[in-house]
Amino acid sequence: MSSGVLWGVCPKETTTTTTLLLSRLVNRNGVPIRRSKTCSFSSSSSSKALAFSGTVATPARSSEEKVYQVVLKQAALVREQSISNNNGNITHNKDKALHFNPTVETTTDESTNWDLLKDAFNRCGEVCAEYAKTFYLGTLIMTPERRKAVWAIYVWCRRTDELVDGPNASHITPKALDRWEQRLSDLFEGRPFDMYDAALSHAVSNYPVDIQPFRDMIEGMRLDLRKSRYRNFDELYLYCYYVAGTVGLMSVPVMGISPESKASTESVYNAALALGIANQLTNILRDVGEDARRGRVYLPQDELARAGLSDEDIFRGKVTDKWRSFMKGQIKRARMFFDEAEKGVSGLNSASRWPVWASLLLYRQILDSIEANDYDNFTQRAYVGKARKFLSLPVAYARAIMGSSQTA
Ligand SMILES: CC(C)=CCC/C(C)=C/CC/C(C)=C/CC/C(C)=C/[C@@H]1[C@@H](COP(=O)(O)OP(=O)(O)O)[C@]1(C)CC/C=C(\C)CC/C=C(\C)CCC=C(C)C
Numbered sequence: 296m297s298s299g300v301l302w303g304v305c306p307k308e309t310t311t312t313t314t315l316l317l318s319r320l321v322n323r324n325g326v327p328i329r330r331s332k333t334c335s336f337s338s339s340s341s342s343k344a345l346a347f348s349g350t351v352a353t354p355a356r357s358s359e360e361k362v363y364q365v366v367l368k369q370a371a372l373v374r375e376q377s378i379s380n381n382n383g384n385i386t387h388n389k390d391k392a393l394h395f396n397p398t399v400e401t402t403t404d405e406s407t408n409w410d411l412l413k414d415a416f417n418r419c420g421e422v423c424a425e426y427a428k429t430f431y432l433g434t435l436i437m438t439p440e441r442r443k444a445v446w447a448i449y450v451w452c453r454r455t456d457e458l459v460d461g462p463n464a465s466h467i468t469p470k471a472l473d474r475w476e477q478r479l480s481d482l483f484e485g486r487p488f489d490m491y492d493a494a495l496s497h498a499v500s501n502y503p504v505d506i507q508p509f510r511d512m513i514e515g516m517r518l519d520l521r522k523s524r525y526r527n528f529d530e531l532y533l534y535c536y537y538v539a540g541t542v543g544l545m546s547v548p549v550m551g552i553s554p555e556s557k558a559s560t561e562s563v564y565n566a567a568l569a570l571g572i573a574n575q576l577t578n579i580l581r582d583v584g585e586d587a588r589r590g591r592v593y594l595p596q597d598e599l600a601r602a603g604l605s606d607e608d609i610f611r612g613k614v615t616d617k618w619r620s621f622m623k624g625q626i627k628r629a630r631m632f633f634d635e636a637e638k639g640v641s642g643l644n645s646a647s648r649w650p651v652w653a654s655l656l657l658y659r660q661i662l663d664s665i666e667a668n669d670y671d672n673f674t675q676r677a678y679v680g681k682a683r684k685f686l687s688l689p690v691a692y693a694r695a696i697m698g699s700s701q702t703a
């Protein structure tokens with residue numbers, strides 16, 4: 296498939312801003328911490344920094360606190376907006392979905408809409424199958440409505456990433472991202488620009504999906520345009536939330552929360568966020584060499600310095616004992632986010648657990664593969680081979696099933 300056809304869309308119009316609020320989830324070492332607004336913070340230079348407003352000094356909020364507020368808001372929205380059946384299970388928002396419901400008597404125009412929409416979802420499925428085969432296979436066990444919605448979200452995320460990473464990336468300006476964000480607002484208001492937008496427009500009208508994680512992902516792409524260094528983990532955490540944690544928050548309302556789950560909505564969202572962060576940290580560790588060749592160093596500068604390393608060491612690309620030891624710490628932290636994510640999978644609807652477990656186990660194994668490469672992520676790209684991928688699927692399935700008995 297020509298990615299030019301799929302991604303070469305130049306959106307029009309203006310922007311909106313994102314709002315992040317307060318509180319927390321896991322600390323920068325990945326350790327869960329529950330704290331109230333009045334609790335004091337642990338470590339981190341940026342958490343300790345003071346933001347001055349007038350003459351009153353107030354502690355600057357850490358990225359974790361800001362992101363946790365988004366989690367709380369998303370969890371509250373899904374509780375409020377979802378129409379619950381007797382079990383409290385999340386079901387479609389039938390009022391909004393009515394427009395595209397083929398079982399409702401339709402005019403010719405509406406039938407045409409429906410045909411176009413069917414084509415749009417089929418195309419989304421093809422894109423997923425092409426770019427993320429294992430994930431695509433996992434979606435096949437979901438209900439058709441859920442599956443289509445997840446595909447539409449996937450395609451929007453991929454296109455958004457391609458704006459700054461794809462073949463036309465050198466032409467992408469902040470203005471283009473503003474136009475992409477305007478297009479996002481339009482599709483959320485039922486005015487899609489193209490067929491992929493129409494698929495997402497339908498999906499977000501059918502499930503209690505909020506626009507904020509989508510806007511925040513665009514904000515992550517803005518960061519990629521203007522920033523190539525991260526001073527500390529607090530900055531990196533925010534970036535990871537923007538480009539990947541958001542995916543978890545977008546997906547939960549569609550994947551659904553299990554009616555039998557004893558887990559709180561908030562804890563399921565926390566786990567989804569953690570999976571996105573874990574995946575992105577893993578991406579970053581896998582792609583150190585590739586990113587360096589593009590002049591990018593995502594690794595926290597203060598942690599590099601503490602390990603006696605600098606950008607120069609990364610550009611030189613020599614695996615030394617210092618590097619191995621530094622990488623061990625980074626891998627450990629990524630694993631802690633995976634651990635955090637694992638705790639929430641059983642809170643999802645049963646049919647959504649298998650693809651989530653599969654993606655979690657596969658991504659997590661990239662970390663094993665970095666170790667197997669003796670931490671050479673400068674010249675080698677860690678990957679999970681076909682055999683290991685294949686073996687992970689029944690393991691994922693078993694975990695998904697085990698989750699059912701734990702939640703019941
Ligand atoms: C309770 C619980 C655990 C729920 C699970 C929630 C859930 C489904 C979380 C999904 C987490 C996930 C797959 C995050 C994606 C993270 C990621 C890899 C982001 C990449 C960003 C940019 O990275 P970069 O440019 O550095 O990397 P590349 O070299 O370009 O790869 C992204 C590329 C952003 C775009 C993200 C996607 C295209 C993935 C979107 C995926 C979905 C919508 C489906 C998620 C569903 C499942 C089952 C995995």
Ligand SMILES: [Mn+2]
Pocket residue numbers: 456457460
């Ligand atoms: Mn990318």
